[in-house]
Amino acid sequence: MITVVAGILMLGVLVFIHELGHFCVAKLAGVKVLKFSLGFGPRLVSRTWGETEYLISLIPLGGYVQMLGEGVGEEEEPLTEEEKKRSFAEKAVSRRMAIVAAGPIMNLLLPLMLLPLAYMVGVNVPTFLNDPPCIGYVIESSDAANAGFHAGDCIVSVNDQMVTTWTQTDKSLIPLVGARLHFSVDRQGQIVELAVPAENGSLEGLQSLGLMPMRDAVIGTVNAGMPAQKAGLEVGDRITRIGDEAIDSWYQLHNVIQQLAGDEARFVVHRSGRQLEFDIAPQKAESNVWLIGITPQQMMEQRKYGFFEALQIGVHRTGELIDLTLVFLRKLVAGHVPADNIGGPIMVMQIAGQAAQTDFSTILTVLSFLSIQLGILNLLPIPVLDGGHLFFNLVEIVWRRPLSLRAREVMQQIGLGLLLMLMLLAFYNDIVRLFLQGSG
Structure with missing residues (x-):
């Protein structure tokens, strides 16, 4: 319940920023704003200040700004000459485009404020991201396993581009989704050449290929009431052996526990220079x-930056997130990214809600990422979306006259149909993730 409420609140912030862009530019352009609503459907709360009614509506999946004359040709009563001066439809096409574009632009600009603040507050960074791209585990039957990767391999280059850190390697893979990958790896001092066929996974970098970073089998948390806690395992214990099998990484630990299938086995751990043994039988979830009932130790470090450095990094990171989103859309249209990667409002609220229960910098970072996605989505040239209205305005500039009402209605119906199909797919993917795949 807390996750849902937190998700709705964070989504509300993004919608508010988006609609505020439309609202402010409409006011500057001299357009009368009739309603400013957060959410759709029946109103929950409303109040009128000046000439505008401000609402909070029942369905928290968006919002709208209703302007005078926005539905020109469909008004029940014609506008007076005085009202026409403040009508959206009567404004110059350049002003209408500015009003329409202001919402998504506000979403794209929001991270330029949030991300620098996050870097000044301090961000938690996994230490392995800046380590050399050495492989801790290769997922069985993955593209990487089929290509011949081994645990312990260190990546030297990807498609002849030199890489030195895990982060740099992940970034180098983003524009290569859908392309054949060629890796040079250092294997115990020898350079080995490995090839992966055209990658059709998500944009998760090395993980989507089946490659995981080095992670020691050190316990980060012990869950109350679970077999590990009952046996006496503690945070900081390093598991070195289960039964007759030596444990070198957390991934190997996970696999061995699955192989036990509930049978009791002896766990050997190192604790403060001592070797201890515990008999533990896994239980089925x-x-x-x-x-x-254990989770791995998270090797994180907090980094804080001064104002100017945080501003520089925040601007750079904003550009990276915009580029990542555009690459995802391009690869999705090209068929290189499966459609099941598309997420809907349920996933957005899950992500936002989970982030809202962590630290302040994570909240700001997730808000920035979602804000960019919302901004770019709304700029797509699909009627009903802001991008569709911008397209109509561009046609008006080129043809020197607006599209006919009938043409706009037909295109909007087509656009609404496409949007509904996309939403149904997104909801389907959300439901599959939520109920069929489980949390693991």
Whole structure:
């Protein structure tokens, strides 16, 4: 419940910023704003200040700004000459375009304020991201496993581009989704050449290929009431052996626990220079995964930056997130990214809600990412979206006259149909993730 409420609040912030852009530019352009609503459907709360009614509506999945004359040709009563001066439809096409574009532009500009603030407050960064791109585990039957990667391999270059950190390697893979990948890896001092066929996974970098970073089998948390806690394992314990099998990484630990399938085994751990032994039997979770109730130690470090450095990094990161979103859309249209990567409002609220329960800098970072996605989505040239209205305005500039009402109605119906199909797909993917895949 907390996750849902937090998700709605964070989504509300993004919608408010978007609609505020439309509202402010409409006011500057001399257009009368009739309603400013957060949400759709029946009103929950409303109040009128000046000439505008401000509402909070029932369905928290968007919002709208209703302007005088926005539905020109469909008004029940014709506008007076005085009202026409403040009508959206009567304004010059350049002003109408500015009003329409202001919403998504506000979403794209918001991270330029939020991200520098996050970097000044301090961001938690996984330490492995700046480590050399050395492989800790190769997922069985993955593209990487089929290509011949081994645990311990260190990536030297991707498609002849030299890489030195895990982050740099992930970034180099983003524009290569859908292309054949050629890796040079250092394997115990020898350079080995490996090739991966055209990658059709998500934009998760090395992980989408089946490559995981080095992660020691050190316990980060112990869940109360679970087998590990009952046996006496503690945070900071390093598991070195289960039964007759030596444990070198967290991934190997997970696999061995699954292989036990509930059978009791002896766990050997190192604790403060001592070697201890515990007999533990995993228990089965609802997701059909065998667990003993531990999570890995998160190797994180907090970094804080001064104002000017935070501003520079924030601007750069904003550009990266915009580029990542555009690459995702391009690869999705080209068929290189599966459609099941599309997420809908449920996933957005899940992401936002989970972030809202962490630290302040994570909230700001997730808000920035979602704001960019919302801004770019609204700029797509689909009737009903802001991008569709901008397209109509561009046609008006080129033809020197607006499209006929009938033409706009037909295109809007087509656009609405496409948008509904996209939303149905997104909702389907959300439901599959939520109810069929489980949390693991």
